[in-house]
Amino acid sequence: MDNLREGIQNHIIELQLEIDNIFARGRNSVVSEVTVGQIYGGMRGLVALACNTSYVDPYSGLYIGKYTTNEFSDKLPEEIFFLLSTGKFPDKESLADFQNDLNKRAKVPQYTWDVLRSLPKDTHPMTMLSLGILSMENESVFKKEYQKGLQKADYWKYTLEDAMNILAKLPELAAGIYRIRFGDGNLIPYDSNLNWSGNLAHMLGVNDDEGFADLMRLYLVLHCDHEGGNVSAFTSRVVNSALSDLYYAVSAGLNGLAGPLHGLANQECLRFILKIHDQLGADPDDKELKKYIIDTLDSGNVIPGYGHAVLRVTDPRFTAFMNFGNDNCAGNHCFKIAKKLFKLVPDILSAYKGGKVASPWPNVDAMSGSLLYHYGLNQFDFYTVLFGVSRVMGFCAQNILALGLGQPIIRPKSVTNKWVIDKLDEN
Numbered sequence: 533m534d535n536l537r538e539g540i541q542n543h544i545i546e547l548q549l550e551i552d553n554i555f556a557r558g559r560n561s562v563v564s565e566v567t568v569g570q571i572y573g574g575m576r577g578l579v580a581l582a583c584n585t586s587y588v589d590p591y592s593g594l595y596i597g598k599y600t601t602n603e604f605s606d607k608l609p610e611e612i613f614f615l616l617s618t619g620k621f622p623d624k625e626s627l628a629d630f631q632n633d634l635n636k637r638a639k640v641p642q643y644t645w646d647v648l649r650s651l652p653k654d655t656h657p658m659t660m661l662s663l664g665i666l667s668m669e670n671e672s673v674f675k676k677e678y679q680k681g682l683q684k685a686d687y688w689k690y691t692l693e694d695a696m697n698i699l700a701k702l703p704e705l706a707a708g709i710y711r712i713r714f715g716d717g718n719l720i721p722y723d724s725n726l727n728w729s730g731n732l733a734h735m736l737g738v739n740d741d742e743g744f745a746d747l748m749r750l751y752l753v754l755h756c757d758h759e760g761g762n763v764s765a766f767t768s769r770v771v772n773s774a775l776s777d778l779y780y781a782v783s784a785g786l787n788g789l790a791g792p793l794h795g796l797a798n799q800e801c802l803r804f805i806l807k808i809h810d811q812l813g814a815d816p817d818d819k820e821l822k823k824y825i826i827d828t829l830d831s832g833n834v835i836p837g838y839g840h841a842v843l844r845v846t847d848p849r850f851t852a853f854m855n856f857g858n859d860n861c862a863g864n865h866c867f868k869i870a871k872k873l874f875k876l877v878p879d880i881l882s883a884y885k886g887g888k889v890a891s892p893w894p895n896v897d898a899m900s901g902s903l904l905y906h907y908g909l910n911q912f913d914f915y916t917v918l919f920g921v922s923r924v925m926g927f928c929a930q931n932i933l934a935l936g937l938g939q940p941i942i943r944p945k946s947v948t949n950k951w952v953i954d955k956l957d958e959n
């Protein structure tokens with residue numbers, strides 16, 4: 533992975549130069565302000581973080597570097613990790629070198645399997661993923677080097693070592709979780725002739741179809757990162773900013789991803805679609821489906837897969853999944869219901885709560901489950917694990933770059949109601 537390390541080193545130098553220039557132009561310039569509503573409202577819309585792996589434009593969606601979602605969606609996840617962490621796609625040689633390195637590090641230690649097999653049978657797969665990563669914390673190269681006395685400028689190098697070890701093991705770990713939790717418990721061996729996503733598809737043992745392997749590739753690409761403020765990436769960065777190593781930081785980020793308002797929404801979407809199928813049949817008419825959606829809202833539930841804290845249009849990742857579905861699973865009943873929901877939900881949500889829903893459009897989670905279901909991956913409790921495997925690329929890249937740029941511990945100031953009242957009195 534020499535080329536990857538060198539690429540990151542160069543990227544850190546470029547980014548640092550940009551930051552030096554930014555600081556020279558106005559380190560104390562005010563570029564964002566905070567309202568009382570934002571202090572009490574999850575800081576949404578507040579610009580208070582720098583993250584150079586990716587950027588989310590409310591109207592055109594996710595960019596990695598200068599590339600739009602459409603422009604990177606045909607790549608391999610390995611190429612995407614390179615892009616996230618170096619700002620560039622790898623050439624052929626760098627890609628092969630990176631993939632060889634992943635191959636060498638892919639084996640999950642026996643003690644991790646022992647931990648996972650000792651859990652209650654109904655443990656959620658996200659708990660298993662988070663715990664699986666955390667169980668390996670003792671292997672952190674960063675931690676060992678830090679204890680010996682590490683220069684700040686070298687933090688990122690050992691964090692990269694940890695990132696490689698974690699990323700390499702994710703396909704085996706995730707597939708093993710699936711087989712322990714939903715299969716016969718026998719693990720399918722890793723195949724070093726396959727790439728990262730190909731191995732995951734293979735080791736799940738669900739489907740040998742090439743379409744499934746391609747869906748896995750697309751899935752692992754589209755979920756990789758979503759700038760710095762989303763719950764899981766931000767959590768991971770906050771934890772790592774205390775110099776807790778990447779095993780702690782990745783596990784923490786995954787715990788945030790496991791919430792239904794964030795990554796878990798993708799399992800909730802399929803649950804929602806299957807319920808519609810059970811109650812209204814495979815081809816519900818618009819009137820019935822509309823009533824079902826409104827009843828769901830009136831009973832105090834969210835429509836999973838719709839709405840977003842940043843996006844204000846249909847998520848281009850949703851569109852990429854829908855295009856895949858149109859080409860590969862057009863006849864599938866879940867896919868058809870997901871498409872009908874897309875036709876009806878935005879108008880209903882727009883009118884709901886007097887127009888209070890900031891974005892009535894589908895996000896990445898609204899379509900992916902029906903595609904996985906089509907290929908026989910119907911244990912939807914597992915879906916967020918796939919999301920997690922992909923999103924760990926973003927956690928790793930964000931943390932490596934932040935450490936490379938010498939970013940300090942994250943510690944925003946909180947205030948009491950009294951402080952806010954006093955401030956309002958002053959104005």
Ligand SMILES: CC(=O)SCCNC(=O)CCNC(=O)[C@H](O)C(C)(C)COP(=O)(O)OP(=O)(O)OC[C@H]1O[C@@H](n2cnc3c(N)ncnc32)[C@H](O)[C@@H]1OP(=O)(O)O
Pocket residue numbers: 576792793794795797829833834835836837838839840841842881885888889890891895896897
């Ligand atoms: C990978 C991802 O994390 S993508 C997001 C995945 N999550 C989901 O799909 C779950 C459904 N969606 C939601 O809950 C929200 O849209 C979120 C969490 C994604 C964004 O939340 P916010 O930024 O607070 O959205 P917003 O400002 O539009 O919320 C305003 C109101 O609309 C409601 N709202 C937003 N989206 C929805 C929805 N899909 N269904 C019903 N109500 C919704 C909110 O609950 C909130 O109601 P409240 O004021 O009574 O609490």
Ligand SMILES: O=C([O-])CC(=O)C(=O)O
Pocket residue numbers: 588757758761762763841842895896
């Ligand atoms: O950006 C967010 O808040 C949610 C997220 O991670 C995504 O959409 O992938």
